[in-house]
Amino acid sequence: MNRLAPLALLALAAILPLAGVYPLFLTKCLTFALFAMAFNLFTGYVGLLSIGHASFFGMGAYIAGYAAKAWGMPTPVALLAGIAVATALGAAFGAIAIRRRGIYFAMITLALAQMVYFFCSQAPFTGAEDGLQNIPRGTAFGLPLGNDLVFYYFVLVLNVLAYLFIQAVIAKPFGETLQAIRDNEPRAISLGYDVRSYKLVAFTISAAIAGLAGSLKAFALGVATLPDVHWTQSGNVILMCLLGGMGTALGPIVGAVVIVLLENQLASLGVIRLGVLSIDFSTKAPIVIGIVFMLCVLLFRRGIVGELIAVLGKRGMAAETAPKHTS
């Protein structure tokens, strides 16, 4: 199942647009899946909760969008610019926040992210409340990305590459060291590991991939706006990982798809009448998402994939995947 599940998911992702599912919606799913994978790489495997990941996602979106729109950079170069800025920001955030643990780590990432948010709301290049609009998709390697279907497969390929990259990172020995740090930091220190460097590298890689996700999102929807850098976006990605299964390989992808699906479908449900009761679901997305959040925390903290692994009897794996935070 470990080998087959990702391949089955990939096959499904490749076929869905051909089966008539709206490619732009699928692209949105993919960009958030990528964002969630990036977040999971750090919080899921290092066990520190970051409430600042929207900064990397949002800055990636702004920078890539601006590079393509105002400077006319080719799309791949604009993507690299988005990644570069997110990486630099991640390294800076990490260098500051990694020195603290538990709730203090979470609060520092939140405070730093607030500064980035205010910077973005003031800086001239972000377009303030209006954001960057009409970001052109251009071409990449001769592919007309303006076509939604072509762009979807472009993003899919990048997602697969990012997935493989993340799997390589969390494999031994780097990833195993990270998990050792998560499970027992004093022991890792006494074994002679430079714990801070490990955490910093993981955080920076995570930020870089989040930046790629944001950059792709800017090209997918053609906009980069303040909600992309707002802390609620960080909350969103936490929910995706929590719902799917923190610390599992496929959990973030599943979680992201469910949340994006929920947001889109609720909006399109419109008004539903049950006898005398009529409920307008188009405005209910935040309520439903809030309730899903609470249910996740109360009832299934391992998330969808985590619970599945547990049910399938792979007890050793399930114990490994249950998120455990150091405080």
Place this chain on the structure above:
Amino acid sequence: MIILGLPLQVLLGQLTIGLINGSFYALLSLGLAIIFGLLNVINFAHGAFFMLGALAAWLALTVGGVNYWWALVLAPLVTGLFGIIVERLLLRRLQGLDHLYSLLFTFGLALAIEGTVRDIYGTSGLAYPVPAALRGPVDLGFMRLPAYRIWVVAVALVVCFGTWALIEKTRIGSYLRAGTENARLVQALGINVPLLVTLTYGFGVALAGLAGVLAAPIYQVQPQMGSSMLIIIFAVVVIGGLGSTMGTILTGLALGVIEGFAKVFYPQASSTVVFMIMVVVLLLRPAGLFGKEA
């Protein structure tokens, strides 16, 4: 008189406005700090409870015909009761787990509350009239200030220092402080710690509700009024130091004032200066300015 290149009046004016914001910060942070102290819960729903307090006052007036003075008592009671129900039915189940779970739970709760209010009342603000008795301006010599704002600062200060006295000087307070140190031991001494926990959460939430009623005539009552406040009061609690009541109150007031001054000297930085201070303080003194080293 010119100080730092600015007329004294401008400075004093900003100081006063900062003090008003600061009294909201102090009142809200105090509730947040008390809840964290005893329950180990980072209450992300605190801003939502603040908003519910304001909404309760508005509903009391427009639907129930209840005036401001009664709302000042009733709205905190209602929000506090709501907090008690949440703690008893839901939050309790997360006890003993890593506190990041309760953070995530209250985050979801805040989303649901805010979403519900937005769904029913929309995003445009609901106006709440200033009570007739506090409508006039008061001449402070350097500026004319609405009487209502002075009232807000006065109430906030009285409640804050009253709460401080309750925690630091009374028997209930000593149970509370002992409970934060070692809940098991206190339980063994025959004190009903679960009840203490529930009541503390209710009290902390009621403080948020009170801040909400006080805020209603100043800010418009709207669903997102809490979420912008929330992040700042986190900063206040963290800067002040978890576990210090007085530290939290003083930090709340001080940050309001600092923010006010930032508005004069470098307006762009005013909304982010609090977070800069937070990062610096956390790096230099991880336990906060008034907190004890863990």
